[in-house]
Amino acid sequence: MARTLPTKTLVRTSATSIRHFPGHSKPSPPPCALMFRKAAAVLLLAAAVALPCAVLYRAAVLNAVQPVQVGWDRRPWWQRDQPPPAVMVPDEDGDVDPAAAGDPESDNLKLEQVLQEASMDNKTIILTTLNAAWASPGSVIDLFIDSFRRGVRTRSLLRHLVIITFDWKAYKQCKKIHTHCFALVTKDVDFSQEKRFQTAGYLEMMWKRLDFLRLVLEKGYSFIFSDSDIMWFRNPFPHFYPDGDFQIACDHYVGNATDLRNIANGGFNYVRSNNHSIEFYKFWYSSRLRYPGYHDQDVLNFIKHDPYITDIGVTMKFLSTTYFGGICEPSRDLNKVCTMHANCCIGLHSKLHDLRIMMEDWMNYMSMPLSLKRFGAFSWRVPQNCSLSLHNQ
Structure with missing residues (x-):
């Protein structure tokens, strides 16, 4: 009677009893395993072809829809403390619009460079502001610069003039006609059009200008600020007061440089950079909130009586219209x-x-013999289209 082997032994014997001899073929794998291998091979081949195509397609799409980033931060995202710089957008002429930059640090460096290049030895500069409406060829800015060239001892002052532009069109025109230009742009605000007196756009532009002048003082620069509708006929420096922190022209001058009844005009002033003048400009700018709807010149004529002006310690002087006149009150001699x-x-x-007309009058005066100049019989032919009845512009 045969012995019955244990089950475990039978399984092992069955597993090891299969032998492969030379000349015999290898048994085929089960059908399901074969199908799995074929599917895996197809998937690997598809991935090998699709991945490079996807990378190339993504690069092409990004290049098509995204602008080029200047100075892009190539560090991994988790190492970036700041977002990448804003895009500098070329205009139709291929130039780069500084308004698109939106980089305060870069703007600050550009401003510092412009101020240094234009500064006199005592860190004094001449400033004016400009928008596209006044920048077109033959417009106000051309007359302004021409007056320096035709004035007495004023041509050399052009080296110290910085033109602050409120929009990109004005900046491009400035670069064509002058050396020192700086773009003071405001995102989503269009200052390029003519801003009629006392309109909301006019007020916003005037207050922006005032705050910028405060910044210049804080950088340690004294300045003459002049509206660009002022003609420079002689060097004004000999007629400034040696002890005045803030000196300003007038629509109406009562005869005394310290009399607060003088009606100041913010279009022309000479300001020395010091703690008194800086604090004064901060107070002046903040006072716009106390007098909403008024421009900086009106607010100045309000706050000049404020006791805080005395507390600040700023020395304020009003400039005589004998030397610094205008259509409101012309210089008679x-x-x-x-200036006019x-x-x-x-x-x-x-x-x-x-x-x-004013420039024609000046050129006629300059062409006169010295004897007739001394006689002082020559006078202005203005106003014509302007009006003496309008004040506080």
């Missing part, structure tokens, strides 16, 4: 006039007309 302002005048067309 062409032998003494330094197209104040008391609303509208670009009216200003341009009277400014051109």
